[in-house]
Amino acid sequence: MTDRHLSFEFFPPKTPEGRDKLRATHQHLARFQPEFFSVTYGAGGSTRDHTRDIVLEIQQSGSSASPHLSFGGDSKEAVIALLESYRDAGIRRIVALRGDLPSGMGGMAQLVYANQLVGFIREHFGDTFELLVACYPEIHPQAESYDRDIYWLGQKLQAGANRAITQYFYNPDAYFYYVEQCQKAGIDQPIIPGIMPITNFQNLVRFSDSCGADIPRWIRQRLKQFGDDSASIKAFGLEVVTGLCEKLLAGGAPGLHFYTMNQAETCAALCRNLGFVES
Numbered sequence: 001m002t003d004r005h006l007s008f009e010f011f012p013p014k015t016p017e018g019r020d021k022l023r024a025t026h027q028h029l030a031r032f033q034p035e036f037f038s039v040t041y042g043a044g045g046s047t048r049d050h051t052r053d054i055v056l057e058i059q060q061s062g063s064s065a066s067p068h069l070s071f072g073g074d075s076k077e078a079v080i081a082l083l084e085s086y087r088d089a090g091i092r093r094i095v096a097l098r099g100d101l102p103s104g105m106g107g108m109a110q111l112v113y114a115n116q117l118v119g120f121i122r123e124h125f126g127d128t129f130e131l132l133v134a135c136y137p138e139i140h141p142q143a144e145s146y147d148r149d150i151y152w153l154g155q156k157l158q159a160g161a162n163r164a165i166t167q168y169f170y171n172p173d174a175y176f177y178y179v180e181q182c183q184k185a186g187i188d189q190p191i192i193p194g195i196m197p198i199t200n201f202q203n204l205v206r207f208s209d210s211c212g213a214d215i216p217r218w219i220r221q222r223l224k225q226f227g228d229d230s231a232s233i234k235a236f237g238l239e240v241v242t243g244l245c246e247k248l249l250a251g252g253a254p255g256l257h258f259y260t261m262n263q264a265e266t267c268a269a270l271c272r273n274l275g276f277v278e279s
C-alpha cells in the first residue's frame with residue numbers, strides 16, 4: 001500500500017534529553033518509510049536554529065526532512081539565507097505558514113500571510129522546493145467566513161503551493177465537506193488530512209481550544225470518564241483515530257500526516273492498524 005501518502009510531524013525539543021528521544025522516535029517511525037518528516041517552526045524565529053539543526057540531522061540520516069517556515073519578525077535576508085542553507089543541504093520541500101506569534105512579541109514582529117510567503121519563495125527560489133501549506137476543515141479561528149478561508153487557501157495554491165495539510169479534526173464529514181467545497185472553488189490540489197493521535201485528555205483539550213479544533217462531545221465525555229487511567233485513554237484513542245483514518249482513506253483522502261508530538265508508539269500502532277508496511 002505504498003501509494004498512500006504518509007508523513008510525520010515533529011517539534012524541535014528544547015533539551016538534550018528531548019533531542020535523544022526525538023532521535024529514537026525518528027528511527028522508529030522511519031521503518032514505515034514516510035514520504036517526509038516535517039519539523040515545526042516557532043513564528044518569530046524562536047526555534048530557528050533548533051528547527052534547522054533537526055531538519056539537517058534527519059536529512060543527513062537518509063530520510064527526507066521538510067522544515068516548516070514562517071516570516072515572523074525575520075528580515076527578507078534572514079529568510080533567504082535560511083532557505084539557501086536548506087537548498088544547499090538537499091532539502092526540497094518546505095511547509096510555508098503564516099504562523100502565530102508567541103505571546104510577548106506583539107509589536108516587535110509582523111505576521112506575513114502564507115500566500116505572501118509562498119509567492120516570496122517562488123520569486124527567489126523558483127521551483128527548487130515543493131511547497132505545502134496549512135488548511136482548516138473546521139475553518140481557521142481568525143477567518144472572516146467559511147468561504148473566505150477557502151478563498152485564501154486558493155490564493156496560497158495559486159501563488160505556487162503544491163499541496164495542503166489540514167489542521168486535525170475528529171469528524172470525517174468536516175473533511176469531506178471541506179474538500180468538496182474546495183473543489184467547487186476550483187481547488188484540485190491534494191488536501192492531506194492531519195491526524196492528531198489521542199493519548200492525553202488535558203493536552204488535547206488545551207491544543208484544541210487554542211487552534212479551534214473540535215473534540216466531539218461523545219469523545220470528550222468518554223475521555224473525561226477515564227480520568228487518570230492512561231491505558232484506557234490510549235486504547236480508546238487508538239480505536240477512535242484508527243476508525244477516523246480508515247474512513248478518510250476509504251473516502252478518497254490521499255494519505256495521512258501524523259502530528260506525532262515526538263512520540264512514536266501511538267503513531268506506529270496506528271500505521272500498523274492501517275496496513276502501512278514496516279521494514
Ligand code: FAD
Nearest residue numbers: 040041068097098099100113114134140142143149152167
Ligand atoms: P494563513 O494562510 O496566512 O491564514 C491566516 C488567517 O488569515 C486565516 O484566517 C485566513 O483565512 C486569513 N488570510 C489568509 N491570507 C490572507 C490575506 N492575504 N489577507 C487577509 N487574510 C488572509 N504554527 C506555527 O507557529 N509553527 C508551525 O510550524 C506550524 N505548523 C503547522 C502545520 C500545519 C499542517 C497546520 C495546519 C498548522 C500549523 N501551524 C503552525 C499553525 C498555523 O501557523 C496557524 O494556524 C496560523 O494561525 C495560520 O497559519 P496559516 O499559514 O494557515 O495562515
